[in-house]
Amino acid sequence: MTTQALEKLGLSRNESLIYRTLLRNGNQNSAELARESGVHRINVYDVLNSLIAKGLVSYVVEEGKRVFKAEDPHKLEELLSQKSAILSGILPELFSQFNAKKEALDISILRGVEGKRSQFEEELRNAKDSFHYTFIPHGLMTMDQPPYNTMIVKFFIRLAKQGNQSRLLVLDSPEAHERARRFDNVPKLEIRFSKEITFTTVSWTVCGDVLFLTFFIEPYLVIRIRSKEIAAAFKNNFDLMWKNAKK
DSSP: OOHHHHHHTTOOHHHHHHHHHHHHHOSBOHHHHHHHHOOOHHHHHHHHHHHHHTTSEEEEEETTEEEEEEOOTHHHHHHHHHHHHHHHHHHHHHHHHHHHTOOSSEEEEEEHHHHHHHHHHHHHHHTTTSOEEEEETTTTGGGGSTTHHHHHHHHHHHHHHTTOOEEEEEEOOHHHHHHHGGGTTOTTEEEEEETTOOOOSEEEEEETTEEEEEEOOSSOEEEEEEOHHHHHHHHHHHHHHHHHSBO
């Protein structure tokens, strides 16, 4: 176990050092803790008081001196649960303030595999009670690379479980037909192929009032545009191509 792991759970560096020292060495007084943990003796009592307030440390008085001991690490779970409850309580107000300041046009950039994962999660949130259309002019060639190779089929299954109908408009090629078979058992998903599509590595998805443009570089550069007008324009273009495409 490292102090960095405890810091990620919300403890300060000094709190992590003191708590680890008590777990490792057992009961100790403040002077021993300063020596063993590396925390300056001037700061030890402040750190101990903070850990006591969090329920991670307690003490007994022996021969007029305080001797400190670490409490059960399950207390960390309780702390996280308390923070989660606090967050749940304030989220409605935070969302209210966030939505009140939204601009009519909101543009941001997502990069790399993690950026693409973030896009999928946002699409799932936006897709509720809305359409989900994706234009793929490259024959599904990305299905064998992360994160598509592990996420894409599961993603459309999750959309279906939400009650969403999804449509994929794909470049008509033998390779695309072969890759599309991976979606055979995905409900509420319709795929059509078009020979009118010109090959390009730039795909796009319209979901609610958000448009995602994906450029397959770096390995991914995603431009995210929140605009009802722009999303509607791309959706209308999609609908026109969809009518002429084959199942």
